Amino acid sequence: MESRSAQQSAQDRQLAARLDAEGVRNTALTWVDNAGITRVKAVPAHRLEQAARRGVGMSPVFDVFTSDDAITESPHIGGPDGDLRLFPDLDRVTPLAAQPGWAWAPADRYDQLGAPHPACQRQFARRMTERAAEHGLGVRMGFETEWVVTRVPEPGTPAAADPDAPLDFPCAGPAYGMTRVVELSDYLRDITEALTVQGLDVLQLHPEYAAGQFEVSTAAGDPVRAADDVVLVRETVRAVSARHGLRASFAPTVVAGLVGNGCHLHLSLDRDGRSLHRDPAAAHGLAPEATAFLGGVLEALPALLALGCPSPASYLRLQPSHWAGVFQCWGVENREAALRLITGAPDDPDGGHAELKPFDAAANPYLVVGAVLAAGLHGLAFGSVLPEPVSGDPGVLGVRERGRRGIVRLPTTLTDSADRLEKSAPLREAMGEVLHGAVLAVRRAEAARFAGEGDEEIAAETRWRW
Structure with a gap:
């Protein structure tokens, strides 16, 4: 770490004084x-x-x-x-x-x-961002954050003393329903206000599918900033929830058998300010560089799952026909594909990007953005290609039909995805032996810790860890 200059030290003192003045x-x-x-x-x-x-x-x-x-x-x-x-x-x-x-x-x-x-995940994300810039590639990323909110039991009540008591969801009504917004309008307003005051640009905030579930999306930025932002979003939601007598869970599976929380990653590519998703001469608008980059990401997805889905609870969430992207395929505006291409309207500033659907909020976001960049750059270097896009739900196809189309199920256990990460030479090279080895050690320990436990036990024991 280089020593700070006199000018930087003066700026540091000014910052400390400003923070003190703000209380x-x-x-x-x-x-x-x-x-x-x-x-x-x-x-x-x-x-x-x-x-x-x-x-x-x-x-x-x-x-x-x-x-x-x-x-x-x-x-x-x-x-x-x-x-x-x-x-x-x-x-x-x-x-x-x-x-x-x-x-x-x-x-x-x-x-x-x-x-x-060498195991600093944030610096890994920065190195990969700089490596992309060295190739003249601009990358913007952003996360969707999903969480489930429950009421905190009143002290002294039976529910407060019973860790196995049923969860008390503070809102009823249908999935995505306005009823939930009405019932928790003050809470959701305070989340939007807090995020905005903190300099985050909120794009959407809405109820999700599961009971007590919501989602917030913030504007994209450079990859390191995107990872910083999602950390700030989670802790802000957690703090606002506490002030409302609520508790927020970002765990992949809050209740076994129900739809879990994802943390989808959106990304877009450009060169010299020109979008690589808006090439009028290319199929689906994807310039050759974007095709190779996304092809590299798609090829690496089985190994990337060990980073983006790092808990045994993650694999309870990854179920077919749940919009979780459990098959190694891509599609145009297909929410069942692991890699979704979002074209958008021609004048839509948010159109022309890709979404990775399997990831969840148990993931270290710095590892996710760094590894996705590494996989994409490997694809760019070796001319990866995208197979034919998939339409419809691969989960309703027979095994033979999926085999004929080359549609493969992504790993269904943490051990399986960790094995794929261990064998991934591109990710090992990008992460370095120290970080790569530490991640694998944690994944093996997590898998061993929950080996033999049922779905309900896994969900209950991980529910409040994230």
Whole structure:
């Protein structure tokens, strides 16, 4: 980590003074571990300048934490030894609208000598973004965030003392129904207001399919910013929920057998400001570079699932005919395809991009955006192609018909997807041995932890981890 210049130090002091004037007393410095849990160290606002200059100490062992806070080991990381430094990204410092007196900043991780920590997921995402730029490729990404909200049981009631008590959903009514908006209009208004005050551009906010389920979409940005934004969205929704006596779950499966929470990734490609999704001479508007990039992503999806669907609970969600994208195929405006091409109207600024549907919010978003970029760039380098697009629901086709069309089911277990990640040379090269090994260690530990447990047990034990 390069030392900060006198000018930067002066800017840091000005920032600290501004935060103090706004009533900010603490700043949460966050990173997301390989199990998808947002971890934090907080510093008083008046020490933010020092944190930016010297970093904040943390253990490398967090890279091998599992979602239930157990600790495993990888070939390069494990045990009590060593130390790292968290450096807040001061360009992203954000006073938190739903947590008065608090601000937030994502952090990068370095070793004690100032070298980038090889398992820092945020720096991995940045390296892949820079690698795309070196190829003259502009990439914009954005996430849809889904969550389920329940009422917090009143203290002293039987439900408060019983962890197995049925969930109390605060709204009724049909899927996507206006009834849900009416019943929770104050809550949803406060979410929109908090996100907007924090500088996030809310595109949509609406009820989803499952009981108590909602979705918010924010505007796309560069890949690192997109990952930062989705972390901020989740923690803002969590904070607003708490202020309304509610509890938000972003878990892939909140109730076994019901539709789960996804966290779909949208991406668009351009060169020199020209969209590669709007080529009038190409099929479906996809310029050759976009076809090769998306072809690389589609080829890598079985391995990418270990990053975007990192929990055994993820695979309870990945069911055919549930719009979760469980088959390795693509389609034009097909919500059952794992890779959905969104064409949009000719004058639609949000048209002309792609969506990856299988991913969920148990994923570390920095790993997701970095790995998708790595897969796409590999496809670009080796001239990957897209097969014929699929229309309709592949889940209703017979096994023979899917085989004839080359439609393959994506991995159905975490062990299966981890095996694919382990064998993926392009992702191993992009991530580096330290990060790749740490992710695999956590995936193996998560799979072993829940081996032999039923769907209901898996859902219940992971429901409030994300």
